[in-house]
Amino acid sequence: MSEQEEGLQGRLVVGSKRDGRRKYDESAKRELIQACLKPGVSIARTAMDHGINPNLVRTWISQYQREQGRAGVAGLANELASQTQANVSEPAPSEEPAFVQVETAALLPAPVKSATTFQLSVLLPNGVHVEVGQTSAEELEAIVQMLERLPCSGSTRG
Template sequence: MSDSHLSELAQRLVVGRKRDGRSIYDEKAKHELIMACREPGASLAKVARACGVNANQLASWVRQYERSVAQNTPLSGEVVEAQASDFVPVRIEPTEPAAAEPVVNLQARLPNGVVLDLRGCDLGQACSVIEALGRVRCSASTKG
């Protein structure tokens, strides 16, 4: 975004002041400012400085906008454009363990006092945990 556009945006951004001195912002200009921050290579701090807005405040607006887009709920006075998503919701149903697979009930007390309790897991899961524990490096003081 060009510096001239940012200075024009800064002039339109603040439309008034509250009694306590806080600024009242134009929603359309605020939305343009958020979009300027989301452009590739845009520096939020530089955009905030050019428009006379606190960088933390601008970052808060950008986060709020991103949350509203993620939830598909528009901010006050904002029109949300429909965007095609690369992500498709996937529902994963829990599967019952096959009847042929044995269920393992294993309990191990480690030298450091940790109790490993594997109850109701299948043989593959138990083997994976045991192999992972076998690869963990331990200090000489725990070897016995």
């Protein structure tokens, strides 16, 4: 084990609770998670080298990845807002299904004139509500493509 890893092991546990469970330093946990997420690194071996149960480290990694996913979705929403002047609000997360049915009122005519404007209102399964008002067909297409790339929150639950 390198000096940096030995230092991490010494900083990781900061105390213990009455029931015997240990308390961990948040910054040291992040370092351990980052070390485990490097390509080719065994999570179980790294955890055991630091005296931590591998299942606990996997739980920390899942939580970390969920947090990163939320931050990525928030960043994408901010990018959407700045590019299309969208109004984005994020209510409290709900237990919505990961897949939602999309209903279309009517198909667009074959050639869409560039002067035509559209409005879009989307409620994502994670509770994010995106409203875009008065946008062109090209901008609307870009927005829909960005929404397609969002991670599915239902499949990332730990």
